[in-house]
Amino acid sequence: MIFKQINSGGDRNFSYLIYCEETKLAAVSDPSPDPVPVLNEIKKHSLELQYIFNTHSHPDHTGGNEYLKNRTGAKLVTFEGGGGDLGVNDGAVLNVGNISFEFIHTPGHTPDSICIKAGENLVTGDTLFVGKVGGTYTEEEAKVEFESLKKLMSLPGHLKVWPGHNYGIAPSSTIDNELKTNPFIMRLNKFEDFLWLKQNWATYKVEHGIQ
Secondary structure (H helix, E strand, O other): OEEEEEEOOOOOEEEEEEEOOOOOEEEEEOOOOOOHHHHHHHHHOOOEEEEEEOOOOOHHHHOOHHHHHHHHOOEEEEEOOOOOOEEEOOOOEEEEOOEEEEEEEOOOOOOOOEEEEEOOEEEEEOOEOOOOEOOOOOHHHHHHHHHHHHHHHOOOOOOEEEEOEOOOOOOOEEHHHHHHHOOOHHHOOOHHHHHHHHHOHHHHHHHHOOO
16 A cells, blocks of 8 residues: 655645555545645556545535546545535445545534544544644534544554644654644543633643644
């Protein structure tokens, strides 16, 4: 399996190209806002793109869908009911060549948010960043995200975390590292502490020198 993190413009967006070396079959996650670098990589390696995955429905993650579909014939995969060619539920698995992709429903940032596990890699979209978590607007959304993050933190610690934006202190991390260093993750034992940090994040960042 080849796993590539690709800068895709916008607000420090990341796209991900994952392909099977033996079969040259590929999938891509969130090919937006600029899908051209992804397409260039597909052409460079003579790949057949089978699927386009969206971690959630925000335009900065979906805007390149039609561009890639029209040029590759790939099928769009979203959480069930998200308008894709194929809808997936929590725990669903799709195979691309010799690679198995497992989908994990992680609502909170949006109701349709999913994370995607491929081997030792976990694409987290806007659910989990390096040292941060996805934005929410209400206490109820924060509570839903709180439960989703607990689900992610129960995964094996060696899994590599690949976020939807380069918002954190590094472009990637691991589950173990987030457990030890992410101030939101360190507050998953008590929702009130997690919510307090969300409500006071701007001040907390200044006080702790976080960009």
